[in-house]
Amino acid sequence: MHTHPFTRKFATIFCLLVLLGHFSTAAESIKRGPYLQLSTDTSVHVVWRTTAVITPSVRIGSHPDKLSSTCSCKQIVVRRNKAHHKSPHALPLFNAPKGTYQYEAKISELKPDTRYYYAVYDGDNRLTPAEAGFTFRTHPKPGTNRDTYIWVVGDSGTGNPSQKQVHQALINHNKKHKLTLDMYLHVGDMAYGSGKDGEFQKKFFEIYQPTLRNTVCWPSMGNHEGQTSRGKSGVGPYYDAYITPTKGEAGGVPTGNESYYSFDYGRTHFVVLNSHDLDRQPTATMAKWLREDLAKTSPNRIDWIIAYWHHPPYTKGSHDSDKEQQLIEMREHIMPILESNGVDLVLTGHSHIYERSMLMDGAYDTPTVAENKILDDGDGDEKGDGAYQKSPGLKPNQGTVQIVTGHGGTGLRRKGYSPVMRRSLVEHGSTLINIKGNELLVTMLNKNGEIKDKFQIHKKKIVQPTRIAEPWKPNAKNNTPKAVDITKDAKYIIPKKAVWQYHTGSFPSPAWTEPNFDTSAWKTGKAGFGYGDDDDTTELKMKNKFASLYIRRNFDLTNLAEARKLLLSISYDDAFIMYINGKEAFRKGVGKGNGKTARDISSHEANGNFELFELSSFTELFNTGKNTIAIEGHNHSPNSSDFTIHPSLVLQIK
């Protein structure tokens, strides 16, 4: 049959447009997900969103090409914004985009510890691609001994490259080691700035989709989600996004709400708390529930207890657990309940850092002290100081390890060192947990795929815990001098209130730290330098103008042996970098850069105190005879109410 060329062209174009329209429609119809939620040994939830009404169903099977069972639309809960919501079985969405349909399909009557493949359909039209990535594995039967592999992330929800790198590092690590995640725990702040629906979409669901479609995320609410979601009412974008147990469906005791919950996986019991907007008192409802839940956690079927929430009881990262109410209350009120019930691991975020404690128990004071609260001050690595040892079962007060894993993507910071921490790392990453019978292994994987921390807890033999009176403290090996209390006789090489050359108001030449640098244009004045607090001899007009100060002074050393006994005694607010003869020796509170490029400045209160730092690690920087010490001081902000730099140099005689 002959057709006109124009007709043939038109038909081709028309078919192409139809096909394009079809695939566009199919590609666009799922706006979020599908992703997995609330799984048990016999069920799982599949959740997804569209912007058009569909005839939803989920087909599952044991092979991606054989999806023989169907969860039909009659069994699927549909949620919409309030004006259009109809389902009596669920709350409306809080403020999803106009026209959103959220589908929540509970797939039941599954076999325990079994892998299934799934696909989401609109009628007979398949919405998810035909690939093997859409899969889930049910929990093992409760009480079953089963190796478990867990990924933990906190404070990730920025959408920035660091967040994506952290995720990719996990994917690469799993691929390299042929590992499959059993679960994904999030310790909060997954959607900056305020946990709105759109922020969840862009900064959580779109970024983690390759993982969320085959791994359940068990969340805890952060303070940023808490700006738009409410724990008491269970309303908000956070509660729209997740389905968590309320009736003890996945093990644990019913809570009646999604704000806090517990679940079991194999022989591990997970407790998830809301540290943000619920009453944290030991007599409040959440604490009462916690006691009931832990009282029912039987050692006949549980070997490990892992608890997590957002606000860390111990941290000196971007937050200070000695000064903030939520953190203090979690430490003083909740930790005693957990430790008296045998908790093994506590995971938190909020503080933008990775910190990991020694094996500890009973550190409930404010400020936190480590003396007699540490049961093992080693590094916890079986190839190092040895794994942490606890008795088998769930014995009370045998030790907990605290991990702050708030380094999943947002800006990082360290104010100082918590006395209970064994590791403090200012780099992006996430935490991996492997549980194999009576061994629990934790690693910190940074965004470059490197393992930067590792420790184990073993429950192989009966242990009688003993408390260490003077446990390990950070030292020069961590590239920061050990802060010591001087009790020996000493003399001042550079006394307090000595005269220094100083410069502020502009950034000096990079050579300013060199011994031969020309300081004729600089001023001289007596230390301490600064403003505010009425504690500075040389008052500087820096406020609202400039945030850094540069000082230098020469001194003599009789012989190099003296260099090993030198200490810097300094009162500072907020941060500084010290140079010896033109070379940087160490820094406190300045995350990166120098001078003009200095950033990630931590805040630090001087309070009139002088801190001592050993300089024995920097002996090679000193000369016999004339030496030059240079210090650049940084304020957290030019608008800060105060600033202080007051150094002196001390030589220990004995």
Place this chain on the structure above:
Amino acid sequence: MRLLSYIICLACILWVLSFPHVCAHQDLRHSLEELNEHILEKSTPELLFQRAQTYKAMGKLNNAFKDLVSATTAKPNNLAWQLELCRLELVSHHPEKALRIANFALKLAKDRLDRAETHILRAQAYQASGKNQPALHAYQLAFKESPAGKIDWFLMRSECQRLLGRHDEQIRGLRSGLKQFPDSILKAQLVEALIDGKKNLEALKIINNELPTLRFKSAWLIKRARAKINQNDKTTAFEDLYTALMEINERVNPDKPDPLLLADKAKISLLTGDMAAARMHIEQLKKHNAPKWITHRLEQELTKK
């Protein structure tokens, strides 16, 4: 060129707009400093409210209170702020002031949930003043506005009913709560109410189902002992109490005791008639800043004996 300038400006603006999540991560001290700066430049009720929230997060309730009073004086018709002020007055043990604020706030509440929340605060204020009858009335009004309620509401109303000796109402209320929220705390409270209401057989049935599932049994052994004492079975009751005491002694941290474990020790002493021990445990609770409702309740029991 002009278009390029606009594009560069837009990019800069978008870049700066990405800062809020970074700024939001400042610690509270610096958030406070910034708020102080803004307030010095131009004080607004909104800024004062924000600063009050920051002070509250820092535990500085007096400062939070001052700012909240200023904010609500400037904008008295903001319901959320009034309710926040009411809560602060309750925490600061000023129930009469809290009640005045809650009564004022009721006029501002536009929807059922807001009215229910306000009635709950009224009820708490009445209860803190020892006025349990009007407190109960306020709780009932809250449930009328929002029948589904919240777990805490059921628990608070239950306590009010217990104080008024209305055990049957208490039991009915808790059963209704359990239908809404299958929560373990409501269940534990129901059992206590059944025992108080002398419905011992029903209580024992629930207790005996719970005990085998528990790793730590002390709290439920005490409940069973109470039920058995009601049935005049003191021998097995005392066995339960002794077992509970042994378990608590193993678990309680001497430096920072869990107040509910200490309270359980006091209960055991009261039930076994050891008044001296009961007084000692009550003193320990006060020393460790246990809430007044725990010590008050135990002291009432001590007085009865």
